[in-house]
Amino acid sequence: MISGGDTKPRTMYDVIVVGAGFGGLAAAKILGKHASVLLIDRHNYHCFTPLLYQVATAGLEPEEIAQPVRRILSGNTFFLLAEVTKVDLAARKVITPEREIPYLYLILAPGSVTNYFGLRSVEEQAFGLKDLQEAVVLRNHILRQFEKATVEGDEQSRAAMLTFVIVGGGPTGVEMAGAVSELVAVLKRRDYRGVGLEDVRVILLEAADRLLLPFRPALSDTALQALRGKGVEVVLGAKLADATRGSVQLADGRVIHSHTVIWAAGVLGSPIQLEPEVLRRQSARIPVQPTLQLPDYPEVYIVGDLAFLEDDQGSPLPMMAPVAMEQGKAAAENILNDMKGKSLQPFRHRKRGMMATIGRTKAVAQIGFLSLRGFAAWVVWLVAHLMWLIGFRNKLIVLLAWAWDYFLYDRSIRVITDDEE
Ligand SMILES: Cc1cc2nc3c(=O)[nH]c(=O)nc-3n(C[C@H](O)[C@H](O)[C@H](O)COP(=O)(O)OP(=O)(O)OC[C@H]3O[C@@H](n4cnc5c(N)ncnc54)[C@H](O)[C@@H]3O)c2cc1C
Numbered sequence: 001m002i003s004g005g006d007t008k009p010r011t012m013y014d015v016i017v018v019g020a021g022f023g024g025l026a027a028a029k030i031l032g033k034h035a036s037v038l039l040i041d042r043h044n045y046h047c048f049t050p051l052l053y054q055v056a057t058a059g060l061e062p063e064e065i066a067q068p069v070r071r072i073l074s075g076n077t078f079f080l081l082a083e084v085t086k087v088d089l090a091a092r093k094v095i096t097p098e099r100e101i102p103y104l105y106l107i108l109a110p111g112s113v114t115n116y117f118g119l120r121s122v123e124e125q126a127f128g129l130k131d132l133q134e135a136v137v138l139r140n141h142i143l144r145q146f147e148k149a150t151v152e153g154d155e156q157s158r159a160a161m162l163t164f165v166i167v168g169g170g171p172t173g174v175e176m177a178g179a180v181s182e183l184v185a186v187l188k189r190r191d192y193r194g195v196g197l198e199d200v201r202v203i204l205l206e207a208a209d210r211l212l213l214p215f216r217p218a219l220s221d222t223a224l225q226a227l228r229g230k231g232v233e234v235v236l237g238a239k240l241a242d243a244t245r246g247s248v249q250l251a252d253g254r255v256i257h258s259h260t261v262i263w264a265a266g267v268l269g270s271p272i273q274l275e276p277e278v279l280r281r282q283s284a285r286i287p288v289q290p291t292l293q294l295p296d297y298p299e300v301y302i303v304g305d306l307a308f309l310e311d312d313q314g315s316p317l318p319m320m321a322p323v324a325m326e327q328g329k330a331a332a333e334n335i336l337n338d339m340k341g342k343s344l345q346p347f348r349h350r351k352r353g354m355m356a357t358i359g360r361t362k363a364v365a366q367i368g369f370l371s372l373r374g375f376a377a378w379v380v381w382l383v384a385h386l387m388w389l390i391g392f393r394n395k396l397i398v399l400l401a402w403a404w405d406y407f408l409y410d411r412s413i414r415v416i417t418d419d420e421e
Helices: 022-031 049-056 120-125 132-151 155-161 171-191 217-229 321-339 374-388 392-408
Strands: 013-018 037-041 045-047 066-068 077-081 086-088 093-095 100-108 112-114 163-167 201-206 232-236 240-244 247-250 255-257 260-263 267-269 297-302 354-357 363-367 370-373
Touching (some): 013 022, 022 037, 022 321, 049 132, 086 100, 120 240, 132 155, 132 171, 132 260, 155 255, 163 171, 163 255, 171 217, 217 232, 217 363, 217 370, 363 374, 374 392
Parallel strands (some): 013 037, 037 077, 163 260
Antiparallel strands (some): 086 093, 093 100, 247 255, 354 363
């Protein structure tokens, strides 16, 4: 086993981990105590994706939901800021634009990318929400629409500027719709009083016949009522077919004039290139063995959104942070078992439940047989997310930001930080 300090890059590591997200970080934290580890990510930070929508709606600063990877890591772990362009499975090398790095074991945890379901026009026009940059771009865009609308003379153009369409009624879309409607309320009340912005519309489109499909129907109904109570127009059975600059078209021919289409309708496993190519299943995820090993390549483990594994009932494990973290830990433990000549353990997912907020003080949560709603669910959501967030400083700042918002009905980060789009 290679050993030594973690300050200078080496030519060989026991384990390379690709991706410092939920899965990769969980694995690196365990492995770094026992082996030499190289963690590679194209960003120098770990991003807490469940709160990205709050950055996009001026509730939190980007730095408050991110943590530099080097600050989190300890032990015998080296970090490399690089984009992995290819993995040569036969030669056992990870390839970046600058170097080829051999590995003894590899953990692939590059997550997922936005799935536009082949709708090219929508991909070009819509705003995604997968990383900090996208969240900041979206925040700037939303705020700019209000500035533009105040000086726009043409009624139809003005209406399109003030119409915000969110596509996808899963947890991300529901949280986004609730947060946009609250940002709109703050902007109307504090920044644009008397400017006549009564005609702002927030529209949530969902292709299925109910929101929050993985939740119990009663909770879906609670979310629907709560959003409608906030003035969000929820359109069920609405499938997006096309988008142009300034409008979207539904499959049934309906057209909505809007300059803001936020896509929250699904993800695909990372398109990271593996050579030779391997089989991909549903949502472009790569099937793994119960031990999380890649078939035919026992030294390669895949965890998180990219891994395709079914539970005991034959349903694919969800693309969620807890699954990724548990798999990261399980893969790390299996690698350590293998190093010690012990047998590998199959991965078992412990279902902990699901939650979604619908703006301040309202949420739905499904935990085992329990269905929680309203303020109680919101408190559970708040505590869980604070515990989950990495770094004491971030926890404290986020708690203060939420308290500020809760007591003063204010979102203080209403700054546009880029130039005209
Ligand atoms: C907006 C949003 C909200 C969400 N909300 C929730 C929620 O409330 N609850 C929940 O459980 N889940 C939520 N999820 C899902 C959750 O974020 C994912 O399931 C989880 O992040 C998957 O973990 P992962 O380790 O597989 O990938 P990630 O956490 O996405 O990490 C992947 C890492 O790999 C890096 N990377 C990717 N490709 C490369 C490359 N080629 N080279 C180098 N680095 C690379 C990325 O920079 C990233 O740091 C949400 C996702 C989004 C987008």
